[in-house]
Amino acid sequence: MVTEIDLRDSSPHEFPDRIYAALDETETGVEVLVIADRDIDAHLIQYQIERDCALDWAHEDPDAEPREVRVSKQEPLGDDELGTFDVRDLIPQRRHEVLLDTFDRLGPGEGFVLVNDHDPKPLYYELRSMHGDVIEWEYASRGSGEWRVEIVKTDASIADDEGVITRYDVREIPKPDRHETIHHRYGMIPDGETMELIAPHEPQPLRREFREQYGDAFDWEVVEEEPGRCRVQITKAERSDATSDGEEPTSATADNDGVSAEASDEIPESAAELDVRDLPPAQRHEKIFKAYADLDDGEGFTLVNDHDPKPLYHQFDAEAGPEFYWQYRKRDPGEFRVLIGKTETHSGEPTVSEDPNAPF
Structure with a gap:
C-alpha cells in the first residue's frame, strides 16, 4: 500500500x-x-x-x-x-x-x-x-x-541574487562557451524575470545576437560600468508585452490539420521518421537532438514516441533558435507523432502549430 x-x-x-x-x-x-x-x-x-x-x-x-x-x-x-x-x-x-x-x-x-x-x-x-x-x-x-x-x-555561502533570478560572471566562462551558456540559461527564465551579466565591458556582440534572436522581447540595461567591469541586466518581456505598437497578440487561424494558416508556408519538409520507442529513455533525447542538429533549414523529421514528449518540447524551446518548429501529427495511446524541424524563415520566435493542445 x-x-x-x-x-x-x-x-x-x-x-x-x-x-x-x-x-x-x-x-x-x-x-x-x-x-x-x-x-x-x-x-x-x-x-x-x-x-x-x-x-x-x-x-x-x-x-x-x-x-x-x-x-x-x-x-x-x-x-x-x-x-x-x-x-x-x-x-x-x-x-x-x-x-x-x-x-x-x-x-x-x-x-x-x-x-x-x-x-x-x-x-x-x-x-x-x-x-x-x-x-x-x-x-x-x-x-x-x-x-x-x-x-x-566546500564552505558556507548565500546566493547573491538580489533583484535577479540568476547571475553570470562571464569573465569566469571560457570565451567559446560564453554566448551559448547565456542563451541556454536565458531561454529558461520565466517571462518578466531578470538575468544579470558581469563582463569586462558592455557585451555589444551579445546584445546584437539578442536583438536578432528575440526582437524587442527583452530589456537591456547597463546598471554599473567601470574599467574592467560592466553589469548588465537583461529582463525577458512578458508575453503580452512582446508585441509591437501596443497591440494585443492575435491568434492565427488554424486549418483542419492543426497547422497555423499564417505559418503554413513555413512547415518544414519531413524527410524521415525517427521512432525512439525501442530506445532506453536515457538515449532518446541525445538521438533526437542529434537528428535536429543535422537538419538544414526547411527540413524536418517525424518523431514517434510512446508518450507525449512535452518535456522535449520545453528543452527545444529553451535551447533552440527561432527556426525551431513543432507540430503534433498524432496522439494515440502508445503512439505520439510530432513533426520537428527548422523553418526557412526566422521570425524571432519558435514556430509552433496553433493546435490548442500544444505544450505551452
Whole structure:
C-alpha cells in the first residue's frame, strides 16, 4: 500500500518534517506519494544527507500541477557516498531553479550527485557566479544521455541574487562557451524575470545576437560600468508585452490539420521518421537532438514516441533558435507523432502549430 501525504495545505516550512516523518516510517523499497504545490526535491536531497539513506524518486508528470512525486527509500549510503539527484524528468525551465534551491540549502561539506541528459556545465558557471569559489565539481561519467557530476559545497555561502533570478560572471566562462551558456540559461527564465551579466565591458556582440534572436522581447540595461567591469541586466518581456505598437497578440487561424494558416508556408519538409520507442529513455533525447542538429533549414523529421514528449518540447524551446518548429501529427495511446524541424524563415520566435493542445 502506498502512503500518501498531501502538502498543499501545509506551509513550506512544514514540508521537511512531514516528508521526513513519512519516509522514516516507511520500509525500504515502499513508495510514498507526495503531493505538493511546489518542488520538494531539495528536501529529498537533505533527507539523504541527514539520514545517510539513498532515495529514489520520480515525478508522475513533470508538467503537472500540483506536483506528484513517488519516493522510496533505498539502501543506506556508504562512507563519503553522496545521494543522487536525477533531473532528467524535469522540464529544463525548472531544472536550474530546483538545483539552485538545492545548492542554497547545502551546508559546508554537503553535496549530491547530479544526473543530467547533457553536460550541465552552465550550472557550474552559474553557481560560481552566485556563490563564489565554494563549489567542488567532479565529473563521474559523461555522455550517452547520462552525465553524472559530484557537486559539493566546500564552505558556507548565500546566493547573491538580489533583484535577479540568476547571475553570470562571464569573465569566469571560457570565451567559446560564453554566448551559448547565456542563451541556454536565458531561454529558461520565466517571462518578466531578470538575468544579470558581469563582463569586462558592455557585451555589444551579445546584445546584437539578442536583438536578432528575440526582437524587442527583452530589456537591456547597463546598471554599473567601470574599467574592467560592466553589469548588465537583461529582463525577458512578458508575453503580452512582446508585441509591437501596443497591440494585443492575435491568434492565427488554424486549418483542419492543426497547422497555423499564417505559418503554413513555413512547415518544414519531413524527410524521415525517427521512432525512439525501442530506445532506453536515457538515449532518446541525445538521438533526437542529434537528428535536429543535422537538419538544414526547411527540413524536418517525424518523431514517434510512446508518450507525449512535452518535456522535449520545453528543452527545444529553451535551447533552440527561432527556426525551431513543432507540430503534433498524432496522439494515440502508445503512439505520439510530432513533426520537428527548422523553418526557412526566422521570425524571432519558435514556430509552433496553433493546435490548442500544444505544450505551452
